[in-house]
Every structure is written in C-alpha cells, then in structure tokens.
Amino acid sequence: MVNADAPILGIETSCDDTAAAVVRGHRVLSNVVSSQMDHVPYGGVVPELASRAHLRMIGPVVRQALAEAGLDWGNLGGIAVTHAPGLIGSLLVGVSFAKAAAAARGLPFIGINHLEAHLLSVRLSHPEVAPPLVALLASGGHTEIVACRRWHRYRILGTTRDDAAGEAFDKVAVLLGLGYPGGPRIEQLAESGNPEAVAFPRAWLGRGSLDFSFSGLKTAVRNEVARRGGLEALGGNEKADIAAAFQEAVVDVLAAKTLDAGTGEGVGTVLLAGGVAANRPLRDRLEAGCLERGLRFAVPAFRYCGDNGAMVALAGALRLARGERSPWELATIPTLTKTTFGSAAPS
Ligand code: KG4
Ligand code: ZN
Numbered sequence: 001m002v003n004a005d006a007p008i009l010g011i012e013t014s015c016d017d018t019a020a021a022v023v024r025g026h027r028v029l030s031n032v033v034s035s036q037m038d039h040v041p042y043g044g045v046v047p048e049l050a051s052r053a054h055l056r057m058i059g060p061v062v063r064q065a066l067a068e069a070g071l072d073w074g075n076l077g078g079i080a081v082t083h084a085p086g087l088i089g090s091l092l093v094g095v096s097f098a099k100a101a102a103a104a105r106g107l108p109f110i111g112i113n114h115l116e117a118h119l120l121s122v123r124l125s126h127p128e129v130a131p132p133l134v135a136l137l138a139s140g141g142h143t144e145i146v147a148c149r150r151w152h153r154y155r156i157l158g159t160t161r162d163d164a165a166g167e168a169f170d171k172v173a174v175l176l177g178l179g180y181p182g183g184p185r186i187e188q189l190a191e192s193g194n195p196e197a198v199a200f201p202r203a204w205l206g207r208g209s210l211d212f213s214f215s216g217l218k219t220a221v222r223n224e225v226a227r228r229g230g231l232e233a234l235g236g237n238e239k240a241d242i243a244a245a246f247q248e249a250v251v252d253v254l255a256a257k258t259l260d261a262g263t264g265e266g267v268g269t270v271l272l273a274g275g276v277a278a279n280r281p282l283r284d285r286l287e288a289g290c291l292e293r294g295l296r297f298a299v300p301a302f303r304y305c306g307d308n309g310a311m312v313a314l315a316g317a318l319r320l321a322r323g324e325r326s327p328w329e330l331a332t333i334p335t336l337t338k339t340t341f342g343s344a345a346p347s
Pocket of ligand 2: 114118139140274275306307
C-alpha cells in the first residue's frame with residue numbers, strides 16, 4: 001500500500017500532448033505540458049509525428065516536472081501512466097518510459113485509463129466532489145456520458161456514434177480556415193457571431209437516447225460554406241455566424257443529454273471534463289441547467305481540462321493508495337474497452 005500522501009508522478013502521452021506532473025494528495029506540485037505543434041499544418045493529429053515528438057520530449061518533460069516539484073526520483077511514492085485508450089505509438093512512449101523508470105527506481109507502477117483521469121481531474125479543483133454522479137467526458141477522441149455510484153466504477157450511458165465533440169470542433173475549424181486545434185478558435189470567433197444565423201441540425205437520435213452523432217452537423221457546415229460560395233467568398237461576419245451557430249448546436253445537444261442523464265440517474269452531482277470542458281458556453285449552459293434542477297455542477301480549472309499529467313497522477317495516487325498495482329506486462333490498449341475503464345463494472 002502506498003501512503004496516500006506520497007508524491008506520485010503522472011505521465012500522459014495518449015495523443016498529442018507530452019505531459020508529466022507530480023501530485024501529493026490532491027495538491028499539484030508541478031504540471032508540465034508540452035503541446036505538439038507538429039500537427040498544425042495538417043488540421044489534425046498525425047500519429048507518426050505524435051510518437052516521434054513524444055520520444056523527443058518525454059525525458060525533458062518528466063525532468064522538468066520533478067524539478068518544479070523540488071523532488072528527485074527517490075522522493076516519489078509511485079509512477080502512474082496513461083495506458084489506454086489513445087494512439088498506440090503515443091501510448092507506448094509513455095508506458096515504456098514509466099515502466100523503465102519504475103523498474104530502475106524500484107517504484108510502484110500503475111496504468112491509468114485516460115477517461116478515468118479526465119473524470120477525476122475535477123477533483124484537482126474540487127476535492128470534495130463525490131458520487132453518485134454523472135459526468136460528460138468530451139475531448140478530441142471521446143464523447144461519453146458516464147454514471148459513477150462508487151469511485152473507480154463507471155457505467156457508460158451514452159457515447160458518440162461517429163465524431164467526438166472535440167473532433168467536430170477541429171474539423172469545422174478546418175472548413176472555416178481557422179487552423180488547429182479548432183475548439184478554442186471556434187469559441188473565440190463565435191463570440192462575435194449570431195448563434196441563430198443558421199439553423200444547423202441537432203442529432204437527438206431517438207427518444208431517451210444518450211448517444212451522440214456529430215458527422216451530420218459537420219456535413220451541414222460544409223454545405224453551408226459551399227452554399228455561400230466557398231471559404232474564400234466568406235466574409236468575417238459570416239464565418240463568425242457559422243462558428244456561433246455550429247457551437248450552439250453542439251452545446252445544445254451535449255448539455256441537454258447530460259442533464260437528462262443527471263435527472264434520469266437520480267444523482268446529486270454533474271461533472272464536465274476533457275478538452276471540450278474548456279468551452280465557456282458549454283460550462284455556462286450546464287451550470288445553469290444544473291442550478292435549475294437542483295444538481296451540483298463541477299468542472300476542472302481550465303489548465304486541467306486538456307490533457308495533462310496531474311489528472312493521471314491523481315488517478316494513480318488514488319488507486320495506489322487502494323493497494324492496486326499494474327504488472328510489468330501491462331498492455332497499451334488503443335480502444336476504450338470494458339477492461340480498461342475503471343473495471344466498467346455495473347454501478
Ligand atoms: O482532452 P484533450 O486535450 O485531448 C484528447 O483527449 O482528445 O481534448 C482536445 C480537444 C480538441 O479537439 C480541442 O479542439 C478541444 O478539445 N477543445 C475545445 C476547446 N478547447 C479545446 N473544444 C471546444 N471549445 C474549447 N474552448
Ligand atoms: Zn484527453
């Protein structure tokens with residue numbers, strides 16, 4: 001059993017951020033994120049470039065995380081690393097590094113599911129949050145509504161049938177010539193646009209469904225741009241209107257389904273996490289909806305919304321303190337499977 005107050009190193013390399021952090025209890029002692037710029041010209045993450053950039057950055061990022069925490073390897077109580085889901089080549093860099101470091105220093109080692117780390121990231125900002133709860137996890141790779149009645153046990157209530165919410169932001173940003181990553185750029189442009197300028201479709205997917213679909217919305221944006229004569233013909237105001245109307249359509253569906261899940265599950269708390277949780281209109285909409293329904297709403301500080309090592313370190317600290325360990329053979333798993341998401345046992 002690892003002491004709950006021992007500093008834990010968390011390593012995250014599942015996608016395009018090389019990240020490491022040291023957490024003691026719920027306190028973040030350091031949080032270093034190196035975001036890869038290699039993908040900007042391509043409008044999306046290029047897996048091979050991501051793995052190579054992780055290889056370049058993993059050593060310096062981990063060293064900096066230890067230095068900023070004022071600690072050495074010998075002070076650590078354990079090492080946690082994201083091992084699923086994500087890009088296989090990217091995951092392998094972090095997992096191999098973590099295994100080697102843990103073996104060399106004789107430290108406890110644990111693999112963490114990326115979605116559990118996002119969910120638990122809320123506790124970095126709000127340590128008092130507790131189940132029963134419902135969480136919307138929305139990032140570039142995932143859009144999941146999850147129920148949790150006991151920490152580390154999760155039930156997936158809804159998921160995307162095609163694009164993830166963040167992926168939709170990224171693809172629409174390319175259609176509007178805004179570059180990558182799309183989420184923050186669309187949000188900023190949307191501030192000067194009229195969300196009612198275009199009536200984009202909302203995919204509700206049938207009564208009671210908590211699943212999502214964003215590919216039709218993306219096609220509708222492409223058609224709207226074409227109808228107006230193509231990207232080059234679009235004025236600044238038109239772009240802002242399309243961005244605002246697109247964002248409104250995404251926020252409408254994400255918020256409505258999450259609130260329905262919160263009410264339907266009879267929980268007291270709703271969480272929002274993942275890269276898309278940085279979106280101000282989405283945070284505001286969910287907060288207002290929760291207030292109306294008497295639900296507690298919690299979201300991480302902005303710096304813990306996108307991928308980071310602190311959320312992995314916290315998840316690791318909590319699991320190590322329960323006596324859990326991963327074997328040296330721990331696999332890297334690219335997809336979200338029942339075995340990797342908090343045991344996925346029915347709650
Ligand atoms: O969690 P994250 O950093 O990486 C993954 O696990 O995928 O999420 C990145 C995603 C990107 O698709 C990015 O466009 C989106 O989060 N994102 C946003 C905002 N900031 C980041 N989407 C909407 N609004 C934002 N402000
Ligand atoms: Zn993520």
